[in-house]
Amino acid sequence: MQCPKCRGAMRTYERNGVHIDQCDGCRGIFLDYGELETLTRMESQWSQSHAAPPPPPPPPVHGAPAWGAPHHGGHYGHHRQRSWVGMLFST
Amino acid sequence: MDDSDDLIDELLRIGARYGDAPAEVLPTRPDVIIVRAGSVVVKAHAPGAAEAPLVERMRAVAHPALRGIMLEPLTEEVTVVHGRLVTVWPAGVPVDHRDPDAAPWEASARLLARLHAVPARELPSLPAAGGPARVAATVARLDGDSAAERVVRRALACLPSLDAGPGSPAHGDWHMGQLVRLPGGWILIDVDDLGIGDPAWDLARPAAWFAAGLLEPEVWHRFLGAYRAAGGLAAGAGADPWERLDLPAQAMTVQLTAAAVATAKREGRPLDEVEQVLIDTCQRIVQLRSACHSVPTQ
Numbered sequence: 001m002q003c004p005k006c007r008g009a010m011r012t013y014e015r016n017g018v019h020i021d022q023c024d025g026c027r028g029i030f031l032d033y034g035e036l037e038t039l040t041r042m043e044s045q046w047s048q049s050h051a052a053p054p055p056p057p058p059p060p061v062h063g064a065p066a067w068g069a070p071h072h073g074g075h076y077g078h079h080r081q082r083s084w085v086g087m088l089f090s091t
Numbered sequence: 092m093d094d095s096d097d098l099i100d101e102l103l104r105i106g107a108r109y110g111d112a113p114a115e116v117l118p119t120r121p122d123v124i125i126v127r128a129g130s131v132v133v134k135a136h137a138p139g140a141a142e143a144p145l146v147e148r149m150r151a152v153a154h155p156a157l158r159g160i161m162l163e164p165l166t167e168e169v170t171v172v173h174g175r176l177v178t179v180w181p182a183g184v185p186v187d188h189r190d191p192d193a194a195p196w197e198a199s200a201r202l203l204a205r206l207h208a209v210p211a212r213e214l215p216s217l218p219a220a221g222g223p224a225r226v227a228a229t230v231a232r233l234d235g236d237s238a239a240e241r242v243v244r245r246a247l248a249c250l251p252s253l254d255a256g257p258g259s260p261a262h263g264d265w266h267m268g269q270l271v272r273l274p275g276g277w278i279l280i281d282v283d284d285l286g287i288g289d290p291a292w293d294l295a296r297p298a299a300w301f302a303a304g305l306l307e308p309e310v311w312h313r314f315l316g317a318y319r320a321a322g323g324l325a326a327g328a329g330a331d332p333w334e335r336l337d338l339p340a341q342a343m344t345v346q347l348t349a350a351a352v353a354t355a356k357r358e359g360r361p362l363d364e365v366e367q368v369l370i371d372t373c374q375r376i377v378q379l380r381s382a383c384h385s386v387p388t389q
Contacts, residue, residue: 065333067341067375069304075368076307083354083365084305087347088191089268090120 003028016042098135098173102126105172106133109165109179124175127182131165136176136283144218145169145176148282151260156213160205161262161279162271183271183278194267196297196310197317198277202270204323206279207259207290214260221263221284222292223253226342229349239352239362239370246345246373249380253342259325261288266296290325291339294318298332298340299347303372305365341376348373 001010001021008025018038021030031039069075099116103126106114110128117125122137136145146169151157153167165179186194211217230247233240262269263284270277297314300306315332318325326332333340348369355362362370 063331063333064308065302065337065340067372067379068302069368069372075304075364081363081365083351083363085188085191086354087266087300087305087351087365088194089186089188089266091264091266091268 001030004030018042098175099124099126101172102133102135102177103128105170105177105179106131109133130182132180132182134178134180135172136178138175140176140283142169142171142176144286145178145282147215147217148285149178150215151217151285152282154214156209157206157260159275159278160202160209161282161285162273178282180280181273183273183280185271186267191267195270195277196314199265199267199270199279200314200316200318200323201321202277202279203262203265203290203293203325204318204321206262207293207323207325209260211260211287217260217286220258220261220286220288220292222261222288222295222339223342225264226250226253226346229346229353233349233353235356237352237356239348242370242373242377243345243349243352246341246348246376249377250342250345251338253338258287258289261286261290262293263288265293289339290323291335292343294325294336295339295343296347298336299343299372302340303344303368305368344369344372344376 001012002008003010003023003025005028006023006026008023010021010023010030013020013022018035019032020035021032022028023030102124103114103116106126106128110131112129114126114128114133117127117132119125124135126133149164149167149169152161153164157163162180162183165181168179170177227247230243233243262279262281263286264281265279269281270279272278294315297306297311301308301311315326325335327335348366351366351369352362355366
């Protein structure tokens with residue numbers, strides 16, 4: 001195959017399942033039908049796995065004691081309850 | 092006029108002498124009287140309070156090492172009025188009871204961390220901090236034999252000795268009623284239990300509320316995180332704060348439950364949801380400390 005630009009000889013390479021024809025003379029590259037889309041897809045997969053910002057660190061977890069309320073057993077709906085406010089503010 | 096009227100009259104006179112506005116009595120807990128006169132408050136400490144430890148505590152809060160951490164009195168002087176110990180303080184703005192969600196958890200944590208970090212040798216001599224002694228005293232005031240009272244006594248019987256070893260300066264009775272806002276920011280108040288003791292007891296109330304499932308985990312982690320970030324060591328330096336907090340928080344749960352049961356009884360009503368949560372927590376403490384299953388409840 002001849003380079004459409006400089007008429008040099010084109011050599012075929014295989015890179016990760018993508019056929020690339022490169023000119024020995026001007027180093028120009030020719031892609032077969034669908035191969036640009038394949039490259040684009042591979043690029044976006046790469047950037048998702050490598051360039052995405054890291055997830056925020058989890059909040060510090062200091063654990064709960066064994067005698068504590070069961071998980072998800074909080075009674076946080078008591079906020080206006082007089083006995084809770086009394087306890088929060090008094091000896 | 093009875094003795095308490097005479098006492099209040101004298102407090103109002105002291106308030107008028109130090110203050111800059113007409114003196115008035117402020118609502119507070121029943122064993123204490125607080126009179127406010129503009130920017131000044133006059134406090135009559137609880138009946139029976141001992142004078143020598145209060146004098147030591149007043150000296151400590153007047154010392155520069157505690158400046159900006161605990162409220163500094165207008166005068167170190169402790170006067171005796173009709174048999175009650177009386178002290179005089181600048182007035183501040185308390186935490187808003189109507190908006191507990193806005194309570195200054197981080198500011199409290201940082202103040203406690205700073206207090207705990209003050210080297211005891213820099214302060215005048217101090218008595219033992221309050222805390223451990225109040226647990227048994229609160230349980231001892233229960234006078235009935237209801238199921239709730241039996242659970243509380245049993246939980247107390249499960250706990251190992253609460254004798255605190257040597258410690259650091261500690262507030263001795265910290266809760267959200269123990270700080271006020273001044274123009275410079277929040278500051279700890281109430282010298283009555285200030286002393287040398289295990290600082291973990293100052294974290295025991297929020298730790299107990301969190302463990303019981305009453306305080307949101309997010310708030311607890313904010314409080315503990317701010318305490319540790321400010322250099323506070325009462326919860327240890329390792330990953331598990333409960334190595335240090337477990338016993339004070341369990342003891343505080345027993346105390347809070349005893350106080351709650353007594354309040355419900357005095358008001359002649361059944362336990363509400365919050366109080367029942369405390370009873371359930373006491374029951375889990377009993378279950379976990381299995382060694383006490385053989386301990387009699389009487």
